[in-house]
Amino acid sequence: MAETEEGQQEQGTGDETSRQELSNTTKDLANESFKKGDYYTAIELYSKAIDAFPTAVLYANRSISYLRTECVGYALTDATKAIELDRNYVKGYYRRAAAYMSLGKFKQALKDFEAVVTARPNDKDAQHKFSECGKIVRKIAFEKAIAVDENKKCVAESVDIEAIAVERDYSGPRLENGDIVTLQFVKDLMEWYKSQKTLHRKYAYKILLEIKTYLEKQPSLIEVTIPDDKEFTVCGDIHGQFYDLINIFTINGLPSESNPYLFNGDFVDRGSFSVECIMVLFSFKLLYPNSFYLSRGNHETINMNQMYGFDGEVKAKYNAQMAEFFTEVYNWLPLCHCLNNRVLVMHGGLFSTKDVTLDDLRCIDRNRQPPEEGLMCELLWSDPQPQNGYSPSKRGVGIQFGPDVTDAFLRKNKLDYVIRSHEVKPEGYEIAHDGKCITVFSAPNYCDTIGNKGAFIRLKGDQMVPKFTTYEAVPHPDIRPMAYANSILSMLC
The missing domain is CATH 1.25.40.10 (Tetratricopeptide repeat domain)
Structure with a gap:
């Protein structure tokens, strides 16, 4: 139809x-x-x-x-x-x-x-x-x-990782030496994924357990300090486009303590290599916890994952328990980052409530599925609009906010500008609201159909002036986007 x-x-x-x-x-x-x-x-x-x-x-x-x-x-x-x-x-x-x-x-x-x-x-x-x-x-x-069963254990508590055997014929990356993620492990993992092979479930479970343990201790708003003489990279949506993610690292260098990154949500769904994307990103987070950052997007949620492919992909490559484990981890992802007390980065946008402060964002209880209204919802779903004021969301969730809303929020919180993602842009980025609201989108030729460029932003600590790098999509194996999406959605859309 x-x-x-x-x-x-x-x-x-x-x-x-x-x-x-x-x-x-x-x-x-x-x-x-x-x-x-x-x-x-x-x-x-x-x-x-x-x-x-x-x-x-x-x-x-x-x-x-x-x-x-x-x-x-x-x-x-x-x-x-x-x-x-x-x-x-x-x-x-x-x-x-x-x-x-x-x-x-x-x-x-x-x-x-x-x-x-x-x-x-x-x-x-x-x-x-x-x-x-x-x-x-x-x-x-x-x-x-x-879910309301009080005796039901979460996956992190119920899975017995040590009881999972690694088959003798498995020749892929292994977590060894105390199960610590190393740079060599991540490099091997990326090469393994390039050849369209799957990380053994034992090591996938270990990464999820470690990342959940780490994220549980983090606040909803992360403060990031960029030294004056250092640069920092902000990337937008990746949406399961693993080979384009690797291309970012080719262009801009691998993440490291001297080459820090922030990936601003929507790591999964749509593209059919979402498992590969998220496992590499989680591995880098474990490797460089103080110089590699991840924000939650609106697609790090149950409903989106069930409809747009990630849930089906995890079940195809692993099992239903693993899909549930990912949901538990996503609930702990931070919602936004503040760079040098000057720039706020969130996936979606600003708020229908006036006088929102950074302290309000710090106090958000994020360990849940996002509600359909309120600060958490709007951080993940809202979009800017060219005219002043507010409008109902074109997405049906969140709001649309104008340049006056952006300006008032920035003045209230003594910030220079905001960076957000969430929207495809022909050039991979867009500067709006008199330069105070910047969109960055890092999935080129989105869903293999849109033809857009991807982009990322580089910021130098002493200036915090955004510099944009754009790039085209690279080839990927012949697996179409939305290959794992809910079949009824593909029949309707």
Whole structure:
């Protein structure tokens, strides 16, 4: 059901006919842009068609275009508008179900699938989607029920790592000499992953246990000091693009005490080498705890991992217990970093509440799945907008904030500017809000379709002036993005 609708509108008379003709012509151009993968142009053209003569078909077509650009909130609004214009337009319910699924709102999606099967009781495709969504809803209900079991141990407490045997024919990297991560281990691990091999589960469990133990002791806001004569690198979303991650290290040098890094969330999902990305990043964190930093993104969460591939990838390469272990670790990732008391770095953005201070961020209880509102949610989900003030989020979670909001926050906290990630940018970065809000995105040619560059930022301690390096995507093995994503999402989107 991912196609756009080609159907024609009924013709009126006079000026109405003229508007319908303009709308039809513009819709045809929009459909062509959609087929070429130029979703931003498609959105612009569908909007013009809607302005000329709005129909349920146009809103549904713009809805799927918004989904492709991750503007899930806008997609949801358009799908709802399509249903309001035509209660019998089945594709409107499909579109809204896809938006709800993308947000992890499976119960609401199930209601829309139910509306489809009620309207089309003999439609096997609709019945299949309704059944699959129902399975997800029941699975979540079951997991919630067992999660409240006070006697249930977390994976970190229940897994017996020492009892896991390493097979004689395993020739990959090993943690030895007291199970300490060494530079040689990480180098060997990257080479092992390049050859599309899997780290033995015993060592994967050990890395997760060690990183969880370390992160539990860290605050929600990490203070980072960059010496005057040293440089510091900030990277944005990686999204499972392991070979592009390795290319960053090729361009900018391996992490070390003299070459510190901060990776600003969304290490996993979408790309199909997410396990490789996160294990290398966790290994570097253990190797250089005081010069390698990781922030949580909105994709280091259960709902996103279940829909966009990481959960399926871990289960394919390891098992369900390992996937649960990752969730436990993600809950302890810091939410933001403050560099030299001058620059705040977070994955998403700023807040709907005025007068937020850095102390407020330090006090966030982060050991949980993010709520749908509040400081933790907005740190992971919000986006900047060009106009002043606030707007509802185009994603359906968090907010959009203007330059006046950024300026007030910076003045309140005596900061120079903020760095965030979370959004694809054609050049890999964007400078907004009079230079006070910088976006950096480090996954080039996102999902093998967008064609964007990747970027990272270098900062020198005494100046803290951002310098940008951009790069193109590098080749990777023939495994498509979203290969491990939930099958029902791929059927809808």
